[in-house]
Amino acid sequence: MTSPFLNTYARYPLTLVRGEGHRVQDSEGRWYLDAICGIAVSALGHAHPEVTAAIHAQVDQLLHVSNLYHVPVQQAFAARLGEVYGGRLFLSNSGTEANETAIKLARKHHWLRDDPRAEIITLENGFHGRTYMALSMTPRDKYKQGFGPMAPRVRSLPHAEAVAAISAETAAVVVEPVQGEGGCHVVDILPQLREACDATGALLIYDEIQCGLGRSGELLHDPRPDITCLAKALGGGLPLGATIAQPAVASAFSPGDHGSTFGGNPVACAAGLATLEIILRDDLPARCAALGLRLAAGLEAAGAAVSGAGLMRAARAGTPAGPLIDAMRERGVLVCPAGPDAVRFLPAFTSTEDEIDEMVAAYAAALGA
Numbered sequence: 001m002t003s004p005f006l007n008t009y010a011r012y013p014l015t016l017v018r019g020e021g022h023r024v025q026d027s028e029g030r031w032y033l034d035a036i037c038g039i040a041v042s043a044l045g046h047a048h049p050e051v052t053a054a055i056h057a058q059v060d061q062l063l064h065v066s067n068l069y070h071v072p073v074q075q076a077f078a079a080r081l082g083e084v085y086g087g088r089l090f091l092s093n094s095g096t097e098a099n100e101t102a103i104k105l106a107r108k109h110h111w112l113r114d115d116p117r118a119e120i121i122t123l124e125n126g127f128h129g130r131t132y133m134a135l136s137m138t139p140r141d142k143y144k145q146g147f148g149p150m151a152p153r154v155r156s157l158p159h160a161e162a163v164a165a166i167s168a169e170t171a172a173v174v175v176e177p178v179q180g181e182g183g184c185h186v187v188d189i190l191p192q193l194r195e196a197c198d199a200t201g202a203l204l205i206y207d208e209i210q211c212g213l214g215r216s217g218e219l220l221h222d223p224r225p226d227i228t229c230l231a232k233a234l235g236g237g238l239p240l241g242a243t244i245a246q247p248a249v250a251s252a253f254s255p256g257d258h259g260s261t262f263g264g265n266p267v268a269c270a271a272g273l274a275t276l277e278i279i280l281r282d283d284l285p286a287r288c289a290a291l292g293l294r295l296a297a298g299l300e301a302a303g304a305a306v307s308g309a310g311l312m313r314a315a316r317a318g319t320p321a322g323p324l325i326d327a328m329r330e331r332g333v334l335v336c337p338a339g340p341d342a343v344r345f346l347p348a349f350t351s352t353e354d355e356i357d358e359m360v361a362a363y364a365a366a367l368g369a
């Protein structure tokens with residue numbers, strides 16, 4: 001059978017048809033413990049009753065009318081999210097779009113001050129998405145090959161060189177507080193980046209698309225950035241991105257400067273609002289921190305070097321990740337890679353200790369196999 005798709009994904013030999021709680025079922029009826037969560041999306045697991053009820057109610061009420069109008073559920077979601085993060089925001093449909101919005105906002109901010117800086121600095125091992133600016137900010141040659149030219153005035157630097165490179169030419173520094181695709185690395189130079197940005201007038205942007213909303217073990221990362229980008233877990237399983245600007249930069253956009261047909265879709269906002277309320281009500285960032293320690297300790301005891309934070313962890317055991325991931329799947333646990341030698345764990349925030357232990361046991365068995 002020829003594929004109907006353009007050839008962009010190397011998929012696992014697994015067809016998934018259902019999700020319930022922290023498990024997904026394949027077309028043969030077998031259940032798997034989901035330690036990927038759709039790449040850090042399903043923070044509350046699958047078919048969470050409160051999220052599902054919010055989606056059903058909104059589907060019955062209103063699917064889409066565009067951003068030509070006010071929509072109550074979108075306003076309620078934006079108000080709550082803005083209150084938590086202390087800023088005003090733009091809603092889009094994905095992480096890549098959230099980052100693109102942040103760059104436009106940052107450059108316009110400087111342009112309005114008669115200081116039209118263009119330079120964007122990002123970090124080695126970062127990942128920011130696949131459109132041209134987001135790809136230009138992503139220092140991985142494999143993703144860029146054949147797609148040039150990239151956007152000008154974008155530099156990706158080793159962590160040790162980034163702080164000194166920030167200058168009066170720099171419009172913004174974009175950094176993941178915990179790097180995801182690049183291997184689950186905690187970025188420990190955030191205070192130095194903040195200081196250099198303050199000294200030069202550059203804006204500090206946190207790409208929290210993967211590590212955000214509590215997955216890293218913290219809801220808000222310190223020191224505070226000028227702009228925060230969220231997506232993945234934000235829509236409770238539906239496509240939703242947010243670019244949240246602190247008050248000092250929030251006024252840079254005027255009507256017509258930016259827009260999105262689907263951005264802030266009412267159903268996605270209903271799911272996002274229900275998800276956010278549960279994360280806050282049940283103090284899930286603290287739960288991610290505690291479960292993350294248990295996961296890391298278990299993986300280390302199994303013989304791996306572990307990086308990351310909270311429920312965003314990579315295990316390296318000096319062997320290729322691919323065969324380990326296949327062996328874990330055969331044992332009923334789904335994980336994904338974070339580079340050629342790292343197995344990545346992105347479990348649900350609501351995971352139980354027993355489920356964390358089940359993930360560790362599958363990893364240990366795969367290593368021994």
Ligand SMILES: *Cc1c(COP(=O)(O)O)cnc(C)c1O
Nearest residue numbers: 094095096127128129180209210
């Ligand atoms: C996934 C990811 C993106 C891109 O998000 P999409 O929704 O796939 O466009 C950007 N930045 C980080 C840190 C990510 O993990």
